[in-house]
Amino acid sequence: MQGARGWRGWPRRLVGVWRRSLQFRTIVITVVLSTLAMAVTGTYMSISIGNDLFQSRLNQVLVESKNAATAAQTIFDSADASGEASTLSLLSSAKSAIIASSSSRLIALYATPGQTSSSTTVLSFASPELARAGVISPELRAAVADTPEGAQQHWQSVPLDDQQGGTDPGIIVGSPLTIPGAGAFELYIGYNLAEAEQTLLFVQQTLWLGGLALIILIGLVAWLIVRLVVEPIRVAAETSEKLAAGQLEVRIPERGDDVISTLARSFNGMADSMQSQITQLADLSQVQQRFVSDVSHELRTPLTTIRLAGDVLYDQRESFPPATGRTAELLHTQTERFEVLLSDLLEISRFDAGSASLDTEPTNLVRLAEDAVEGMESLAEQAGSPLRLVAPGGYFEAEVDGRRIRRIVRNLLGNAIEHGEGKPIVVSVDSDERSVALSVRDYGSGMSEEEAERVFDRFWRADPSRKRTIGGTGLGLAISLEDATLHGGALEVWSRPGAGSCFRLTLPRIQGRMIGEPPLPLEPADAFGEVPAVAELRPHTPVASSTGSTPAQGGDDD
Template identity: 35%
Template structure:
């Protein structure tokens, strides 16, 4: 299961800052809006209630406890103040009084808010408000009429008899437009959101600057780590400030310096080891040449020497040859390690090279070949001969017959397959088959090979820009596969 592409660190930091600022701005703007709205409406309601009570006081004493329609109109007119409206109710009589003549009150659509009918009537005053007022309490409610908010206040008229007050049954209702207050609230809301948006934009700018200052050291650290991984051991990071990122930069620099020191020591030790092997190998060639000449004489005389002496002579001859092979292989390996090994390319028919390799070493009868009619390639015949000799020799020594060599070719590659029909290689041995001096078991510590043959074969394959691999064949036995470019590049890089 694959996941989609994730946001980068910069995008995530910006998103987090923006989200935090948005939440903060919304909370602050919303809180200010609610607080301001409540304060404005409460002050308006308190002022309207106070004015209503003052108007009610002017109605006492009542002229009659059972007013007619004209008297209800007078009561309603007395409750009108400014652009407010009033409604006087007695039993089923409803009389409304409006503001005095003059400019119409301001409303969102223009014109009078009650242009489509009376503002206060039995339909616009809720039943709950009527019940509360009829019970002798002053109550209020907010309603919206044609887009304009109004505050409706209801109050009962009471009569006093023998120091006792009772509800007269007359109810008065006033309606005051809250449009100016609504405009103030809307203005506050707009300003709150504008300031919130400005604060959010400012926070995003601050976040950009902050992420830039934070991510710049991170990017530098990533670039330095890549360079260090590519082998630029002198890579260092400029340390700025004294915060945690500066501590990381200092730690990186200390680690890089320590790594450079260790790698330099290892390279010096490796160079000393290579130089030592090369020097020793070259120094051994001269005495070995003399030993080889003596060994040939001893080998010729071994048949005429007594039993133990003849056996000793043959042992000296064999060990001299083994030591000569080891020294030659060490010299060859030292050339690869020092980078002086080079190809001597020639155009040859590989189908003739394979039989020649087997014939020179006397393996023609012991090895089966499967070759095409012709396969011309440009390669170094001496080095290919060394590869094949090491692979076939290894199969003859450590595998079981029959040993075979199979050659295939396509327009770009030639492939050699060398296999035997023995038990194959153990799974733990396969990864180390081309390691230098690697022995599959202690019992093979005194085998005839130098322990460098397969390593030299692999180096020669790589020198051709090819590859050499080993695996166990499905039907048993070890299978070595050598792939070489059919037209190898010249040492100067030009292809033939």
């Protein structure tokens, strides 16, 4: 069975080699076209040589047959046979002359039909090879019988018996004769073409063997030439792949002054320039990241002092005049926002530096979503947007960093509250054996396709003139995307103007595995319809943490 499966897999492997290897394609095409050309040329040459051999032998046979018939007729005309015995003697002499002139012992002499002479039967004879029925056809006899003496000869291709019991190709030539005192006769001489056939077979074998050797030679030459041409291209392709993978020091060897060497020098020059630019950009990026990190760290100390002083003023704001109390409130609010901004900047700098890491543990995403919903309920109530949680059931535990996923959910909920325009917000959680997904659906103003493509950019806002109602630094969605990517998952958005938005987070249940098809659709079922009757959803209730339990469906009505 393994051998059969391996045999069936050959076509697929050949197709794979054909698609991947330029050298293999070039050699196969060269050999196939050369084979077709050799086949056509060999067939034409074989047919031409066969026709020439046959025509040459036919001309020779016709000349020999004519000479033989003339010699026999001369013997008959020069003798005066007065009896049957003397006629038989002349016939014997004529037969010897025919054999000497035609170099063939296949002779037949038949009286022309319609004669009444008694000697016609006695004088008629035929060699065994020609006596077989059907060798001398009635059509040939009729043509010879109607031909006057000395006129054109008639011939016919026939199979002749050989000594091994088979047949050889042959030619029979018929000529009219007149025997004095006996009447009109027909002389037939057979010629075996076995030697010509053997010559043709030898020529054909030579042609095919020579063609096969030539095809092999063409294949070897094509392989050598293609290797000389393709090898530098292959080296260039491998070098470009290494460059794309980050090995900026690799270069193409430069040999000679031909076009390949020119390509190598140009490629190496481009690689040097690219390496220099990338190195400069990397250095600038490191400087920028270090600057952001250092500034963020250095700002923490004065920020802590300002925060403590602001808290003292904020706690005593009621004892201040109204204007001073309002100032204390603004100072407290902006200090908190500044602290959040510093934390986000530090987190972004960790992602940019590649130092972010995961602290994973089995986490129930429904529980996590419930905690996030409860933490954002007060803000949602202030915005007039009721929060609802929908968990239809499935395997909800996954190996994730709970802190980072909780931050993603809070950012998505905050964004939905900010742009939900007081309409319901639905949080859905579902999973399968490979992945778990969470979506946050709002029914606000939505975004265009161009805006949705930039929604994860840092500090980007769809409407810069729009006032933030719940604060925010403009880095929340960018950090969320980095957190999802760090988990090996995906954070995607669907949005349409006037239909709201839907953010979907998809995570692998086990770290390092592919997420597969997300359990939740990105485009909601009510994408272009009316807002669903979310009020009919039951309030969410505690969910059992064991895998495979039936989660609750609903949300908060507080």
